[in-house]
Amino acid sequence: MASNEPLEAERRCILTRASGPRAELIRLALGPAGEVAADLGEKLPGRGAWVSADRALIETAMARGQLQGALVRALKQSPVRVSETLADDIARGLEKRILDQLGLCTRAGLLVWGHERISDALGKGRVVLLLHAADAGEDGSGKLEMKRRAACPDSQSRVLPFDRGTLSVALGRGNVVSAAIVDAGAAARVRAALARWVAYQGLDARSADGPGMTGMEDEAPTAVAGGVDERHETRLI
CATH class of the missing domain: 3.30.1330.30 (Ribosomal protein L30/S12)
Incomplete structure (x- = not known):
């Protein structure tokens, strides 16, 4: 018998390609000028992409230029600007x-x-x-x-x-x-x-x-x- 309880929507990390519940990922929102900001409340308008809530993963991807490339593909926009302080901004x-x-x-x-x-x-x-x-x-x-x-x-x-x-x-x-x-x-x-x-x-x-x-x-x-x-x-x- 099928359950009537709603299933929590999952999201896919643009870096690992693994899916998981929203609580385990962080939404990155695209601003009007191509800037990317953390959307922890998941309320900012416009397109967004999801990354695992993993500081080490994000910092490594930023250092190798992988995060920016993944955002360009996911958001279908170039250029995309990622702040150097993104990892710290998320922590704060x-x-x-x-x-x-x-x-x-x-x-x-x-x-x-x-x-x-x-x-x-x-x-x-x-x-x-x-x-x-x-x-x-x-x-x-x-x-x-x-x-x-x-x-x-x-x-x-x-x-x-x-x-x-x-x-x-x-x-x-x-x-x-x-x-x-x-x-x-x-x-x-x-x-x-x-x-x-x-x-x-x-x-x-x-x-x-x-x-x-x-x-x-x-x-x-x-x-x-x-x-x-x-x-x-x-x-x-």
């Missing part, structure tokens, strides 16, 4: 999308910050996702992690790729070191944005060691059928 754009999601959570009242407020939310079993700035001290974040495991065993946690200063500005609050999301849908959107950034940077979700990031994984994650139970992990995304 993906980071901004993480921060934008956190800002939306704050404005919707779905994010809690401050050690005491987070502890209270944990005690009430409300926390779905616990977040720590990249420069969070092990003492404070460690205490919150202990309480999270005990009070919210189905929750998850992540170390963000931002320091407390960047996080504080994004949330419009002073000195935010850790934050907690108390809504499942909002937490899923933040996790997805973080996962896309990690994949683009080529980092391992468990052991990536980015600037200012330190490992905070549990000693013995619980194995489950089909993978690893993430409920008790603090992962670097």
Whole structure:
């Protein structure tokens, strides 16, 4: 019996020719003067082409002139201008999308910050996702992690790729070191944005060691059928 659920539209990378879900690729939009820009929101008008969300792949293709050639063929226009900072522009754009999601959570009242407020939310079993700035001290974040495991065993946690200063500005609050999301849908959107950034940077979700990031994984994650139970992990995304 055929399923009535819509299938996610796939896109093909112009570099590898491999197809995949849109979340694993990045749209490059063609501007009116032949310039190409990353369209992370997939809303820019005009023709576009798709590349895998893989920084190393993009940088290598740019260095060899392969990206420009692939764009000319895909977009059927010449010349096509590709900025030398395209790879960095994509990284900054993906980071901004993480921060934008956190800002939306704050404005919707779905994010809690401050050690005491987070502890209270944990005690009430409300926390779905616990977040720590990249420069969070092990003492404070460690205490919150202990309480999270005990009070919210189905929750998850992540170390963000931002320091407390960047996080504080994004949330419009002073000195935010850790934050907690108390809504499942909002937490899923933040996790997805973080996962896309990690994949683009080529980092391992468990052991990536980015600037200012330190490992905070549990000693013995619980194995489950089909993978690893993430409920008790603090992962670097």
